[in-house]
Amino acid sequence: xxxxxxxxxxxxxxxxxxxxxxxxxxxxxxxxxxxxxxxxxxxxxxxxxxxxxxxxxxxxxxxxxxxxxxxxxxxxxxxxxxxxxxxxxxxxxxxxxxxxxxxxxxxxxxxxxxxxxxxxxxxxxxxxxxxxxxxxxxxxxxxxxxxxxxxxxxxxxxxxxxxxxxxxxxxxxxxxxxxxxxxxxxxxxxxxxxxxxxxxxxxxxxxxxxxxxxxxxxxxxxxxxxxxxxxxxxxxxxxxxxxxxxxxxxxxxxxxxxxxxxxxxxxxxxxxxxxxxxxxxxxxxxxxxxxxxxxxxxxxxxxxxxxxxxxxxxxxxxxxxxxxxxxxxxxxxxxxxxxxxxxxxxxxxxxxxxxxxxxxxxxxxxxxxxxxxxxxxxxxxxxxxxxxxxxxxxxxxxxxxxxxxxxxxxxxxxxxxxxxxxxxxxxxxxxxxxxxxxxxxxxxxxxxxxxxxxxxxxxxxxxxxxxxxxxxxxxxxxxxxxxxxxxxxxxxxxxxxxxxxxxxxxxxxxxxxxxxxxxxxxxxxxxxxxxxxxxxxxxxxxxxxxxxxxxxxxxxxxxxxxxxxxxxxxxxxxxxxxxxxxxxxxxxxxxx
Numbered sequence: 204x205x206x207x208x209x210x211x212x213x214x215x216x217x218x219x220x221x222x223x224x225x226x227x228x229x230x231x232x233x234x235x236x237x238x239x240x241x242x243x244x245x246x247x248x249x250x251x252x253x254x255x256x257x258x259x260x261x262x263x264x265x266x267x268x269x270x271x272x273x274x275x276x277x278x279x280x281x282x283x284x285x286x287x288x289x290x291x292x293x294x295x296x297x298x299x300x301x302x303x304x305x306x307x308x309x310x311x312x313x314x315x316x317x318x319x320x321x322x323x324x325x326x327x328x329x330x331x332x333x334x335x336x337x338x339x340x341x342x343x344x345x346x347x348x349x350x351x352x353x354x355x356x357x358x359x360x361x362x363x364x365x366x367x368x369x370x371x372x373x374x375x376x377x378x379x380x381x382x383x384x385x386x387x388x389x390x391x392x393x394x395x396x397x398x399x400x401x402x403x404x405x406x407x408x409x410x411x412x413x414x415x416x417x418x419x420x421x422x423x424x425x426x427x428x429x430x431x432x433x434x435x436x437x438x439x440x441x442x443x444x445x446x447x448x449x450x451x452x453x454x455x456x457x458x459x460x461x462x463x464x465x466x467x468x469x470x471x472x473x474x475x476x477x478x479x480x481x482x483x484x485x486x487x488x489x490x491x492x493x494x495x496x497x498x499x500x501x502x503x504x505x506x507x508x509x510x511x512x513x514x515x516x517x518x519x520x521x522x523x524x525x526x527x528x529x530x531x532x533x534x535x536x537x538x539x540x541x542x543x544x545x546x547x548x549x550x551x552x553x554x555x556x557x558x559x560x561x562x563x564x565x566x567x568x569x570x571x572x573x574x575x576x577x578x579x580x581x582x583x584x585x586x587x588x589x590x591x592x593x594x595x596x597x598x599x600x601x602x603x604x605x606x607x608x609x610x611x612x613x614x615x616x617x618x619x620x621x622x623x624x625x626x627x628x629x630x631x632x633x634x635x636x637x638x639x640x641x642x643x644x645x646x647x648x649x650x651x652x653x654x655x656x657x658x659x660x661x662x663x664x665x666x667x668x669x670x671x672x673x674x675x676x677x678x679x680x681x682x683x684x685x686x687x688x689x690x691x692x693x694x695x696x697x698x699x700x701x702x703x704x705x706x707x708x709x710x711x712x713x714x715x716x717x718x719x720x721x722x723x724x725x726x727x728x729x730x731x732x733x734x735x736x737x738x739x740x741x742x743x744x745x746x747x748x749x750x751x752x753x754x755x756x757x758x759x760x761x762x763x764x765x766x767x768x769x770x771x772x773x774x775x776x777x778x779x780x781x782x783x784x785x786x787x788x789x790x791x792x793x794x795x
Contacts, residue, residue: 273404275369276428278381278394280437281472281653286381287395287482290370293345293363295337301360302327308357315347316340339366369395375479377440379496380433380471380651382597383482392494394431394651396597401655404428432654434470438771439463443473446764451477454748454756456726460497460630463768466638466731466740468666469647471594474498474631499592499599502627503744506711506753507545508729509623510567512636514555515681516582517570519644519673525680528554535565535572538615542568542622545710545752556684559707560692562754564622571621579617580606585672586636587646588628592669594649602628623709630727634742635669637729640682641705641737643675686734689758697730697758699765701776705737706730706761708753713746726753728761738774741765 278287295316302308309324316323316337326334340348345363352361369384382393390399405426443461451459463473476497480488488494495501517523533549535542544550544563558566571579583589589604604626605612619625631649639646648667655662673681685705689697697706709727712719726748731740741761748756768774775783 274367274427275384275388275404276402276430276656278402278431278433280377280433280435280440282437283432284437285372286377286433286435286437287384288370288372290368291342292339292366292368293342293348294335294366295340295345295348296333296335296362296364297327298333298360298362299327299329299331302357308355308360311351311355312336312348312361315344315351333362339368369482371482373437374483375481376437376444377435377474378480378482379476379494379498380435380474380596381482383485383494385485392598393496393596394433397595398429398431398652401657402428402431429655429657431652432656433651434472434653435474435651436472436772439768440473440475442767442771443764444475444479446760446767447475447477450743450745450760454745454750456745456748458497458747459743459745460501461744461764462498462630462634462742464634464638464649464740466641466647466737469635469638469649470653470666471649471651472739474651496596496598497744498630499594499596500629502600502602502629503725503746504626504711504714505623505628505633506709506725506727507562507564507567507622508633508637508707508709508727509621509626510559510562511640511681511685511707512582512586513567513571513579513621514559514684515640515673515677516579516586517574518555518677518680520574520578520582522574522578523555523570525555528552529566529569531563531565533565535568535618537568537572537618538613540615540618542618556687559684560688562692562708567621568618571617576607576617579621580604582672583620585670586639587632587669587672588626588636592629592631592635592649594631595652599631600629602626602632623711630742630744633727634729634740636672637707637731637742638740639672640678640685641731641740642678644671644673644678646670646672682734685730689730693754693758696754697728697761697765699732699762699769701778702732702765702769702774703734703777704730704732704765705734706758708757710751710753722751723747724751724753726750726756728753728757730761730765732765732769733774733777733780735777736780739765739768739772741768 274289277285277289280286297308305324305327308327309320313320313323318337323336326336348361348363367388371378371381380393382391382395384390384395388403390396390402395402443463447459447461450456458477460476461473462471464471474496478493480493485494518525531550531553533544533547542564544565550561550563553561553563553566557563558570583604589602591599591601604620605616616625635646635649646669648669650664653664682705685707686703689695689704689706693708698704707729711725711727713723713725725744725746727742727744729742731737741764743757743760745756750756
C-alpha cells in the first residue's frame with residue numbers, strides 16, 4: 204500500500220525556509236561576540252582612557268590610589284649637625300588563620316614587643332584575617348620580629364607595615380625654632396611650618412594595597428624635599444638653653460627666653476624659650492602654649508631698654524647732642540599723666556649718658572617730648588616697632604605701637620613710650636633694633652635658614668638690610684653710653700673679663716585688663732660685645748622673677764652666658780684683638 208504524505212502547513216513551510224537564515228545569523232552573531240571577546244581580552248583597538256578605566260576596575264579589589272607625601276628634607280645646624288631627620292617605625296600584625304601554633308607565637312612575639320603573652324595569644328586565636336598587635340615599634344624591634352618569623356618559618360602569618368616618622372635627634376634642643384611634623388606629615392611652628400612646601404617635597408599618586416599591612420608600593424625617597432642648613436649653632440644653643448634653665452631655677456621666673464645673634468648679618472645663633480618641649484613627643488603636650496616661641500610670638504612692654512632707642516633717635520634727628528643736659532626734677536606731667544623716675548628721686552642736672560646710666564624715665568620722656576610726635580614715631584617706625592621683622596619662622600607677632608591718628612593713641616603715649624611703657628614688642632624686635640646700634644646704624648633682617656639644598660643644588664641666603672634707622676655717628680655715640688651703663692650703672696655686673704660690653708637693663712610692668720599687675724615685672728637685659736666691633740648680641744628676658752628690678756636679676760646671667768660664649772666661639776679679648784688688628788690680622792670672623 205503506498206505511503207501517504209501529510210500536507211505541510213503554511214507555518215512549517217515558513218519555518219523551513221527561515222531556519223537557514225536564523226542559523227547563519229546565529230553563526231555571524233557568535234563570530235562577532237567572539238571577536239569582541241578577543242578584542243577585550245587582547246585590548247585590541249581600545250583607547251588608553253578605556254584601558255586605564257578597565258585596569259582600575261580590575262585592581263579595585265586589591266589596590267587603591269592614594270596621594271602620598273615624599274620623604275621630608277632634613278634640617279641641620281650651621282655645622283652640619285642633624286636637627287631633624289626621617290625614620291621608619293612599623294606596625295606589627297598577625298594573620299590568625301595562618302598561625303599553626305598560637306601559644307608558641309604568643310610566647311616569642313610578646314617577649315620581643317614587651318606585651319602580655321596572654322594578650323598576644325588571644326589575638327592569635329581570633330577568627331579574622333588580620334589583627335593589630337603593635338601600632339608603632341622601632342626599626343630595631345621590627346628586625347627582631349622578622350628574624351623570629353624566619354626562624355619559626357611562619358611566612359605571612361606575621362606582617363609589618365612601615366610608617367614614616369619625623370625624628371629629632373637633639374630632643375628639646377631648639378625645639379621652638381625647629382617646630383614639629385604632625386601625624387598628617389604637615390609641619391607646624393618654627394622652621395617646619397615656615398618651610399613646609401620646601402621640606403615636604405612633591406606628593407605623588409601611589410598604589411597602595413587593600414590587604415592590611417601589605418607593604419607600600421613605590422619609593423618613599425622619590426621626589427624628596429629640600430634639606431635646610433640653619434644659622435643656629437647647636438653648641439651655642441645648648442649653652443643658651445642650659446643657662447636659661449638655670450636662670451629660671453635661680454630667679455623663680457615663670458618663663459623666659461634668650462636670643463643670641465650676629466648683629467652684622469642677622470644670623471640667629473641661638474634662640475631658646477622656657478618652658479621647652481620635645482618635638483618627638485609633641486602629642487603628649489597638655490598646654491599648647493608651650494609650642495609657641497616666646498622670642499617671636501609673645502608681645503610685652505619692654506621697659507627701660509627702649510631708652511637706648513629713644514636717645515639714639517634724638518641724636519640722629521639732631522634734637523639733642525652728646526653734650527645735652529636737662530634738670531631732672533623727678534617728675535614730668537605730659538598729656539595728663541605724671542611720669543616719675545624708678546626711685547621717685549629728682550636727679551638734678553643730668554646729661555644724655557646719665558639718662559641711660561641711671562635709667563631715668565623723666566629724662567627719656569623729656570627727650571621724646573622734645574622730638575615731638577612726627578619725629579619720635581617716625582623713628583619708631585624706622586626701627587621696625589609695630590611690624591614683623593620678617594624672620595623665616597612661623598608664628599611671629601608684630602608688637603603694638605599706637606601712633607597719632609590711631610583711636611587708641613593718647614598724648615601721654617609720647618612720654619611713656621620713650622621708656623617702653625604703653626607699647627609692646629617681641630624680644631626679637633627689641634634685639635633687632637639694638638643690633639642697629641651695634642652695627643653702625645644698619646639694621647639687618649634676622650634669619651634662621653642659611654642654605655636650602657635641593658637635589659644637590661645649594662641656595663645660600665644672603666644677608667638683607669631692613670634699613671638704616673640712625674647714622675653711624677649716632678650709633679657709635681649710644682654704644683659708648685651703653686658701655687658706661689655696664690661699667691657704672693650696673694657696677695660691671697654684666698661685664699666679661701677682657702671684653703668691653705655695651706648693655707642696658709629694662710624692668711617692665713605687666714598690663715592687665717584693669718591696670719598693671721602688682722608686684723610683678725618682666726626683666727630684660729640686652730647687650731653686645733666686643734663693644735667696638737660686636738660679634739654677638741644677646742637679649743635675656745625673664746617673666747615674674749622673685750626680685751622686681753632687672754638690674755638685680757639679669758646682668759649676672761648675661762655675664763655668665765657671655766663668658767661661656769666668647770670661649771666657645773673663639774672670640775679674642777680686646778687686647779689680643781687690638782694687637783692682631785694692628786698687625787693686619789682678621790679678628791672679626793666667627794669660626795663656627
